[in-house]
Amino acid sequence: MKRIMLVVAYDGTKYCGWQVQPNGITIEEVLNKVLSELLQEPITIIGASRTDSGVHALGNVAVFDTNSRIPGEKISFALNQRLPEDIVIRESKEVEEDFHPRRCVSQKTYCYRILNSRFPVPTERLYSYFVYYPLKEELMAEAASYLIGTHDFKSFCSSGSQVADTTRTIYDIKVERSGDAITIRITGNGFLYNMIRIIAGTLIKVGLGARPPVNVKEALEKKDRAAAGPKAPAQGLTLEKIEYSNKSY
Amino acid sequence: MKRIMLVVAYDGTKYCGWQVQPNGITIEEVLNKVLSELLQEPITIIGASRTDSGVHALGNVAVFDTNSRIPGEKISFALNQRLPEDIVIRESKEVEEDFHPRRCVSQKTYCYRILNSRFPVPTERLYSYFVYYPLKEELMAEAASYLIGTHDFKSFCSSGSQVADTTRTIYDIKVERSGDAITIRITGNGFLYNMIRIIAGTLIKVGLGARPPVNVKEALEKKDRAAAGPKAPAQGLTLEKIEYSNKSY
The missing domain is CATH 3.30.70.660 (Pseudouridine synthase I, catalytic domain, C-terminal subdomain)
Structure with a gap:
């Protein structure tokens, strides 16, 4: 098991914000779905900033844990192939397993x-x-x-x-x-x-x-x-x- | 009868370009429709530049002839109330009746x-x-x-x-x-x-x-x-x- 960090850019125009919610599609939801498909295991990301509906990002941060053997820094490329063009992973890499994007200073x-x-x-x-x-x-x-x-x-x-x-x-x-x-x-x-x-x-x-x-x-x-x-x-x-x-x- | 000139800005993303054509909605088509409704007479504009599908403009130019009594410089405000938010009239004014946006130098x-x-x-x-x-x-x-x-x-x-x-x-x-x-x-x-x-x-x-x-x-x-x-x-x-x-x- 390893922890992977993502730096995520998005155009928030079409999304009901970051956090999963019942009323519409969110960035978190799209990332969970595409990551789970890519890595062939259920993935739930933890985001640093729960941006509102319509808000954009150049560098939000999220982490998730995976058993995948894909090297951390390659995950961004595989993800970008599958993501819609209004979400882009700018970087992915393995981080310490206690790194938490909201709790760390x-x-x-x-x-x-x-x-x-x-x-x-x-x-x-x-x-x-x-x-x-x-x-x-x-x-x-x-x-x-x-x-x-x-x-x-x-x-x-x-x-x-x-x-x-x-x-x-x-x-x-x-x-x-x-x-x-x-x-x-x-x-x-x-x-x-x-x-x-x-x-x-x-x-x-x-x-x-x-x-x-x-x-x-x-x-x-x-x-x-x-x-x-x-x-x-x-x-x-x-x-x-x-x-x-x-x-x- | 007077000739009115428009300076038109648009986000071309959703349009099949400027010129009316059968395959999809165009800037010219939207302007003809909204102008005809506003002025209560059939209006056909002449554009300076027939931009392609997906191309944007800050200042394309168009003219049309009208019998309306609305002062030329007020038409932009009335039009902007009725146009979708991806088309904005930056200016409207009366011009010489022989002003042609493509033939004039x-x-x-x-x-x-x-x-x-x-x-x-x-x-x-x-x-x-x-x-x-x-x-x-x-x-x-x-x-x-x-x-x-x-x-x-x-x-x-x-x-x-x-x-x-x-x-x-x-x-x-x-x-x-x-x-x-x-x-x-x-x-x-x-x-x-x-x-x-x-x-x-x-x-x-x-x-x-x-x-x-x-x-x-x-x-x-x-x-x-x-x-x-x-x-x-x-x-x-x-x-x-x-x-x-x-x-x-």
């Missing part, structure tokens, strides 16, 4: 992408959130700076969540504009349910001038979901990478 | 996008051509320089074409790399059937080292389709803009 980087232009661009609609009114990215960056560090992010967590401890650490947030594209790139040690999308929605309100930047600090202190802004739509969000103890996937 | 800019990386990226698969083997963009740029100017591009035209005169002028070609993305941006006074995709396919062969750059000059001189490289796939191609006598759309 990691930092994750997400990117939220906004198209801020007079008209929506059809070829970008599935991978960005279109905002018509001009956004002031320097105000968004100022607001974002209040979120860096270790805080109770209860205000930035959807109410459906059952997590007891809502304290998380954000190492860095960068808000950058390149032409009509604004990206919010956030690195942290973990994120609450919908946290990145609520941060993005709140920063957009600041960029529009509807809230002053310092309002983000106040929202943190109130520890109340109602104090933060709306949740931005799923299609703008991409899980870019997960790093484990100096290793980046 | 123009220059067109197309961009061909290549993803040159170890693994395909799912979120880019519909808008770029994935090439695994490393491409040398400096060789591609050198090869491209032979195409600038007025030449007989017969070698770079699919054999199905019935155009008598295969001479065209290319004003500029730029081959640029940004990380894993290589773009080939071409501006000219007009292009033959599949010309950009054959140029892209030929430059990719050069970038791979399969042909020396000077081979492109030889291919031009042979005036034979077999002398050029293969046609690159449709999804990498975007019609970026069409400029008429100092006006850019």
Whole structure:
């Protein structure tokens, strides 16, 4: 028996998120099915990040245990032959048998992408959130700076969540504009349910001038979901990478 | 009666190209239908560029004649309410009644996008051509320089074409790399059937080292389709803009 780690990229457009659920097809479900067929044994993967419906990934991480004799690093090639073209395994390799993608300490980087232009661009609609009114990215960056560090992010967590401890650490947030594209790139040690999308929605309100930047600090202190802004739509969000103890996937 | 010009952006993924045809739905067909409904009269548009199945546009141009009293510049808003989200009208306005998007002198800019990386990226698969083997963009740029100017591009035209005169002028070609993305941006006074995709396919062969750059000059001189490289796939191609006598759309 050996443990194999996968680095998975996907276009989340057609999927009901990562985690197996009854209402529609998920990334986890497709991977379990294709892996079980390939390795001729029942496979159940454990994923690092249970991304929502419509959210994309460049580097989600998953592990599974197998008796297969196929070398770990060859599994990606065999899998990519069988997977639909909106899921790609970027890497596969054998890891320690106690490596757990959620329990091991990691930092994750997400990117939220906004198209801020007079008209929506059809070829970008599935991978960005279109905002018509001009956004002031320097105000968004100022607001974002209040979120860096270790805080109770209860205000930035959807109410459906059952997590007891809502304290998380954000190492860095960068808000950058390149032409009509604004990206919010956030690195942290973990994120609450919908946290990145609520941060993005709140920063957009600041960029529009509807809230002053310092309002983000106040929202943190109130520890109340109602104090933060709306949740931005799923299609703008991409899980870019997960790093484990100096290793980046 | 007045003549209205539209600047049209679209994601070509789900369409059988611009021009109405029996085998599937086209951009032209959708625009004719939605315009006829909106303006309550039968509308038939004339397009500037009959892009192929799967090719995208940021700024194709079309005109139509109407008796409607809706001001020209308001038509875009009314149309965008009714169009599917993969077609967007960026601008509409009244033009001279003798303005013809193909007969009036123009220059067109197309961009061909290549993803040159170890693994395909799912979120880019519909808008770029994935090439695994490393491409040398400096060789591609050198090869491209032979195409600038007025030449007989017969070698770079699919054999199905019935155009008598295969001479065209290319004003500029730029081959640029940004990380894993290589773009080939071409501006000219007009292009033959599949010309950009054959140029892209030929430059990719050069970038791979399969042909020396000077081979492109030889291919031009042979005036034979077999002398050029293969046609690159449709999804990498975007019609970026069409400029008429100092006006850019």
